[in-house]
Amino acid sequence: MRVIAPVEPAGLIVRDGDLVEASGTVEGWELCAPAPIFGDTCPYGVRVLGVWPTDAATLRGRWHSGGLSDIQRLPYAPTSAGMHPDSDLPDTPPCPAPAAGWRDGEDWVDGQVREYVRAHADQFAEPFATHVGNARILVVEVVSGDVDQARAALTAIYTDNLCVVAAPGGHSIAAEDKLLATTGEAVGTLMNEPDSGIYSAGSEDGKMRVNMIQLTQPLYDKFAAIGLDHLILDPWIRPAGR
Numbered sequence: 001m002r003v004i005a006p007v008e009p010a011g012l013i014v015r016d017g018d019l020v021e022a023s024g025t026v027e028g029w030e031l032c033a034p035a036p037i038f039g040d041t042c043p044y045g046v047r048v049l050g051v052w053p054t055d056a057a058t059l060r061g062r063w064h065s066g067g068l069s070d071i072q073r074l075p076y077a078p079t080s081a082g083m084h085p086d087s088d089l090p091d092t093p094p095c096p097a098p099a100a101g102w103r104d105g106e107d108w109v110d111g112q113v114r115e116y117v118r119a120h121a122d123q124f125a126e127p128f129a130t131h132v133g134n135a136r137i138l139v140v141e142v143v144s145g146d147v148d149q150a151r152a153a154l155t156a157i158y159t160d161n162l163c164v165v166a167a168p169g170g171h172s173i174a175a176e177d178k179l180l181a182t183t184g185e186a187v188g189t190l191m192n193e194p195d196s197g198i199y200s201a202g203s204e205d206g207k208m209r210v211n212m213i214q215l216t217q218p219l220y221d222k223f224a225a226i227g228l229d230h231l232i233l234d235p236w237i238r239p240a241g242r
Contacts (some may be wrong), residue, residue: 005028007239009219009220009228009231010220011059012051012215012238013215013216013217013239014063014215014216014235014239015217016063016065019060019062019239020060020061020062020063020068020238020239021059021074021237021238021241022046022055022059022068022236022237022238022239023059024045024078025042025055025056026048026116028053029048029049029050030048031045031048031057031059031068032045033199033236034215034236035199035200035211036199042157043199044197044213044236044238045214046066046068047066047068047070048068049067049116050071051071051073056078057073057076058078059071059074059085060072060074060240060241063237079236079238088103090130091130091131092130092132093130093132093139093161094165095137095139095163095165097132097153098149099205102161103160103161104135105134106134106170107161112157112158113127113138113140113154113162116142116154116157117173121141121172122144122172122173122174123143123145124140124143124172124173125167125171125172125173127141130163136161137161137162138162139165140165141165141166141167141170141239142164142165142167143167143168143170143172144168144172145213147166150164170206171177176203178205179203179206179208180203182230183231184201184203185200185228186226187201187231190222190226195211197209197213199211207231207232209231209232209234210223210232210233211235211236212233213235213237214236215233215235220233221229
């Protein structure tokens with residue numbers, strides 16, 4: 001995947017006649033976006049006449065209403081568009097093992113912990129599980145407040161493998177709920193508009209990442225009304241070099 005330098009959202013706007021780049025599969029003279037597939041193998045695509053079918057193409061050309069002209073084939077170098085970023089969650093627990101070691105086995109009965117952190121949603125991030133060998137460890141990050149008090153409260157209700165760590169300034173459950181209820185809801189409404197070209201959206205690092213075919217000026221204006229500070233705009237078709 002090509003590493004892309006940060007670009008202001010307005011710099012990703014594509015207009016008719018712009019020189020653009022995009023990567024994907026080519027099927028029947030169409031370059032297909034890396035969108036989720038539900039039946040149609042190319043749910044979102046643009047015309048690329050003269051380009052033979054292939055599973056991996058990066059093309060540069062002039063954008064004209066749904067297709068490219070003056071097409072040049074480049075070394076395959078897909079951008080982040082449509083790809084889920086690698087998780088920043090640790091593969092192993094960020095806690096030392098207890099004196100007796102982690103207990104082997106998969107314990108999924110952690111409802112009491114999840115109820116507790118939900119009841120203190122400003123204090124905790126969403127719990128997640130990690131592993132050491134066959135042992136499943138539930139990790140709880142404390143984003144605000146006293147981590148020792150939180151650990152004591154949680155170990156009193158959960159006796160299996162538990163790792164409670166401080167994560168000051170992290171994204172709390174309350175913040176995530178607010179993001180989804182505000183920005184997420186607005187993006188979902190926009191996504192339902194038939195001409196938006198948005199094919200996926202999800203939360204990432206306290207913002208909503210939105211994948212779309214292209215960022216037009218009208219679409220940009222709608223995102224600006226939602227609030228660009230809470231969005232990561234990730235269009236598939238980009239101005240060349242962006």
